[in-house]
Amino acid sequence: MGERISRDFTWEEMTYSRVAVENGLLNEPPFEVRLIMMELVKRLLQPLRVAYGKPIAITSGYRSPEVNRLVGGVPSSQHVKGEAADCYVPDPKVLLDVLLFSKLPFDQAILYKQKKFLHLSLRVNGENRYQVIINK
Numbered sequence: 001m002g003e004r005i006s007r008d009f010t011w012e013e014m015t016y017s018r019v020a021v022e023n024g025l026l027n028e029p030p031f032e033v034r035l036i037m038m039e040l041v042k043r044l045l046q047p048l049r050v051a052y053g054k055p056i057a058i059t060s061g062y063r064s065p066e067v068n069r070l071v072g073g074v075p076s077s078q079h080v081k082g083e084a085a086d087c088y089v090p091d092p093k094v095l096l097d098v099l100l101f102s103k104l105p106f107d108q109a110i111l112y113k114q115k116k117f118l119h120l121s122l123r124v125n126g127e128n129r130y131q132v133i134i135n136k
Contacts, residue, residue, distance in 0.1 A: 003093040004036055008044040012040070014061035014085065019070050029062045033082035037062060039124045040083060044104055048120075051102045059117055060081060060086040083107065096132070110135060114120035 001093045003011050014037055020027035029037060049056050062080040063071065078084035095118050096111050107128040110119040112135045122128065 004105075006042045008049045008055070009041045009045055009058070012060045016058075017060070017067050017071075020064070020067045023067075023070060025064065026068055027062065027064050028081055029064075029066050033062065036082035037122045040085065040122050043124075044106055044120060044122045045085060047092050048095070048099055048102065051104075052089070052098045055090065056095070057088040058085050059088045078107070078121040083123060084119060086117050086119050088117045090116075092116055095120060100132070106130060108133065115129075120126075 005011060005014065015027050015029065017027045019025075019027075036050045045056070045058075050125055060071075060079060061084075062082050063073060063077065065075075065080055068075070068077050068080050073079060087095060090112055093113075099106065099109055099118075105122060105128050107121040108119065108131045110133040112119065113136055126128070
């Protein structure tokens, strides 16, 4: 799965999970979820990367239901649907500002200040909420 989804994002980084590796689990999305992940990258992550002008590390993209359960994710997590990615940059507030300025489509942008990452999601099917949440 080392193939590129876009210029700056690979399948490997969008599906890698330390928890999956430690527990001997496959974390490969089904075909339908892969299609959604491609839209997430094409419509949100890659344009945001271009607007930001610097690398964005994905710390959590797709999660299989079992991986999601092990990391304490809610069963309805957008990570399981291929609609979400947790993005690490040195200052995630700046990334959030770039997102809001760029007017790119998104469902949720959850800023985790202490953990220094920005959760981003995009509903491929259905209305996006453009919801911004700031967590300490």
